Amino acid sequence: MTPSIDAATDSDTGTGTATGRSAAVSCTRLAYSFGETTAVDGLDLSVGEGEVFGLLGPNGAGKTTAIRCITTLLPVPAGMVHVFGHDTAKEQMSVRRMLGYVPQQLSADSGLTGRENVALFARVFDVPRKERAARVAQALRAVDLTDAADRLANTYSGGMVRRLELAQALVSAPRLLILDEPTIGLDPIARTSVWEHINAVREATGMTVLVTTHYMDEADQYCDRVGLMHRGRIRALGTPEQLREGLGERRRTEGAPATDPLPTLEDVFRDIAGSGLEDQSGGFRDVRSTRRTANRVG
Known part of the structure; x- marks a missing residue:
């Protein structure tokens, strides 16, 4: 199995940030179980302030639970998770005020206009x-989306819907933007458009981005660092x-011959997950949820 690699930290722990950056997110021995099923198993992770960090792994690896x-959607003991130094167990509201979150499931209301959707989130996030x-x-x-702002969201294309959800997350001016499979079900052009807007906002504001994705090309192109997660832990x-x-x-x-081409990030992904790609592929509910999201944005 490929060892964990990081330029600024002990390779065995998965902790540490990119050189010179303080931590935006810090997880220390994070664990979470659903009954007898362990979803996150002693996860150590640190995301540097201002970086784009990709959390990769097969279905069932524990990414969404993490x-x-x-x-703060799932409760954890004090000391396990900190966001910009705030303990998520003790300072939930302080943490939430710093977050923008685009979940895997769609969050836009099709019966509202784009502007109304974003205004709703502005109220939820207590924007003055x-x-x-x-x-x-x-x-x-x-x-x-200015030109389409007063159209109903149900008239939007898949790429526009994802950009609308991004606007919902950005309206509170978050220091940390968390994206769970933000481009699932989108065609390559729409995926590129979503990422271009994410990067434009990041460059303008300096916000930190934590993203999960199954698209290895996205992670390779847009992430400063990546962590490959398998069976609840960071493996590389x-x-x-x-x-x-x-x-x-x-x-x-x-x-292997020295003339062999350099492995792709997908090769690394497969090397880490190994045979577990099949038995960690998720259950019926996971497949149904993913297909529903893909159908709605497609």
């Missing part, structure tokens, strides 16, 4: 009344280039 613990109209307009402009950690080069070097020490 995300829900970080966003006198600032709401301007903040809503700013969020819509950031994702290039580093920049996409470090992980690809690490697997290539190991293969050469095992006798």
Whole structure:
């Protein structure tokens, strides 16, 4: 199995951030179980402030459960998860005020206009009344939906729906944006458009982005670092280039010709997950949820 790789920390723990960055998210021995099923098993993870961090892994690896613990949607003991230094167990409201969250399941209301959807989230996130109209307009402009803002969301294309949900998450000006499979079910052009808007906002604001995705090309192109999660733990950690080069070097020490092409991030993914890709593929409810989301945005 490929060892964990990180330029700034002990490779065995999965902790630490990119060099010179303080931690936006810190998980220490994070564990969460559903009955007798362990979803997250002693997860150690640190996401540097201002970076785009990709959390990768097969279905059932524990990614979404970890995300829900970080966003305070699932309760964890004190000391396990901190967001910008705030303990999620003791300071839930402080943590929530710093977050923007785009879940895997759709959150936009098809019976509302784009503007009404974003305005609703502005109220939920307690954006001051006198600032709401301007903040809503700013969020819509950031994702290039100004012209479509007063159309019903049920007239939007899949890519527009995901950008609308991004605007919903951005309206509170979050320091940390969490995206759970943000481009699921989208065609390549729409996927690129969503990422272009994410990066534009990140560059303008310096916010931290934590994203889960099954698209290895996205992780390779857009993430500063990635953590490959399997069976509830981080099994490899580093920049996409470090992980690809690490697997290539190991293969050469095992006798692979030096002329072999550099492994892809998908090769690293498969090397880490191994045979577990089949038995960790999720159950009927996971498949149904994923297909519903893909159908609605497609």
